[in-house]
Amino acid sequence: MKETIIDEKNLRDDERAILALRSIYKRYGYLPYRMSKFEEYELYIRNKDFLVSDRVITFNDTTGKLMALKPDVTLSIIKNGDDITGYKQKVYYSENVYRVSDSTGRFKEIMQTGLECIGDINLYDIYEVIALAAQSLNVISDSFIIEISNLDILSKLIKSCNDDESFFEKAISFISEKNSHDLKRLCEEYKVDAKNCATLQMLVKTYGERSKVLETLESCCADDDLKKMRELSVMLDNSPFSDKIRFDFSVVSNINYYNGFMFKGFIDGISDRILAGGQYDKMMTKLERSSKAIGFALYLDLLEQLPAKRNEYDVDVLLVYDGKTDMSLLIKKVDEIISSKRSVTTQQMIPSNLRFREMIDLREDR
Numbered sequence: 001m002k003e004t005i006i007d008e009k010n011l012r013d014d015e016r017a018i019l020a021l022r023s024i025y026k027r028y029g030y031l032p033y034r035m036s037k038f039e040e041y042e043l044y045i046r047n048k049d050f051l052v053s054d055r056v057i058t059f060n061d062t063t064g065k066l067m068a069l070k071p072d073v074t075l076s077i078i079k080n081g082d083d084i085t086g087y088k089q090k091v092y093y094s095e096n097v098y099r100v101s102d103s104t105g106r107f108k109e110i111m112q113t114g115l116e117c118i119g120d121i122n123l124y125d126i127y128e129v130i131a132l133a134a135q136s137l138n139v140i141s142d143s144f145i146i147e148i149s150n151l152d153i154l155s156k157l158i159k160s161c162n163d164d165e166s167f168f169e170k171a172i173s174f175i176s177e178k179n180s181h182d183l184k185r186l187c188e189e190y191k192v193d194a195k196n197c198a199t200l201q202m203l204v205k206t207y208g209e210r211s212k213v214l215e216t217l218e219s220c221c222a223d224d225d226l227k228k229m230r231e232l233s234v235m236l237d238n239s240p241f242s243d244k245i246r247f248d249f250s251v252v253s254n255i256n257y258y259n260g261f262m263f264k265g266f267i268d269g270i271s272d273r274i275l276a277g278g279q280y281d282k283m284m285t286k287l288e289r290s291s292k293a294i295g296f297a298l299y300l301d302l303l304e305q306l307p308a309k310r311n312e313y314d315v316d317v318l319l320v321y322d323g324k325t326d327m328s329l330l331i332k333k334v335d336e337i338i339s340s341k342r343s344v345t346t347q348q349m350i351p352s353n354l355r356f357r358e359m360i361d362l363r364e365d366r
Helices: 013-027 041-045 074-079 123-140 151-161 165-176 180-189 194-205 210-217 223-236 281-286 300-305 327-339
Strands: 038-040 058-060 066-069 088-100 107-119 144-150 245-248 259-267 275-279 292-299 315-320 344-347 356-361
Touching (some): 013 088, 013 107, 013 123, 013 300, 038 041, 041 066, 041 074, 074 107, 107 123, 107 300, 123 144, 123 223, 123 275, 123 292, 144 223, 151 223, 151 259, 165 180, 165 194, 210 223, 210 245, 223 245, 259 281, 259 292, 281 292, 292 300, 315 327, 327 344
Parallel strands (some): 144 245, 315 344
Antiparallel strands (some): 038 066, 088 107
């Protein structure tokens, strides 16, 4: 049997994270999903509001069909899956996607990993996906939080104040920004009564420890509406990361594609959310799928924002030789060092900028 040697010291942060995440997902029965780098452009143009960015790299293939370098993984998984009664498709992926960088405004190849659970989804599946999101963030740093909202409850509260579509879009935008001032102004503009306006403003301020948020919501939500949130919170009490998982109604996404529970993950030291996920049953329906779905994506390119970890040494052993050195001895020494799980570089001089733990000098004239 061939020995596979992976020295994690030589891996980038994203590569190290991917290896650990694959192991976690496999233990929970998620299978690897492989896909082409290309998809028909039509898939993305028809669902551009679902994408993080609607700017897509396109090209014509040999048949003249317009293709795109994929800017998203979830759409490909939905398109290429099947609905099987009673079955849940559980997959994970580590794929490069191609999007415009927020910092440079240029297209960038981004390593994205994540998972999808598609089929007859129930509350346990929602819990499992969120719990796995927490485990995923903990692989990178133990200083993280996950914020969860419920779009169904949020939508119901907003529409009970005013069912005008324009009001809804503006209100949900202000709530996502935690912009209480403009939300109040909007309510005045649309003649929303003071009690309903106060309820919406309360949502802006309602975030944090789960039980406290639920207690606050009891004043404006029916018990039936809060039932799933209560049950999910109790299930999350079993997670070792329970104290890092909070409720926050500012976590929203496109209501035409998403529903139910939405969540985002943040890591100390990274300015933007590094993980985003939730239920997307409406997207499934739009693509003529009858299954329900939930998943998340982890944006590993953002790890670049973390301070670089500099190893104390570039190499364990510097092995110096010259033209008179016995090559058999040189080969033997290299093999011995490698077999002892140490790294080695062979040089015919001592490099001035190389940091090494130990030097072995095989030169005859020294």
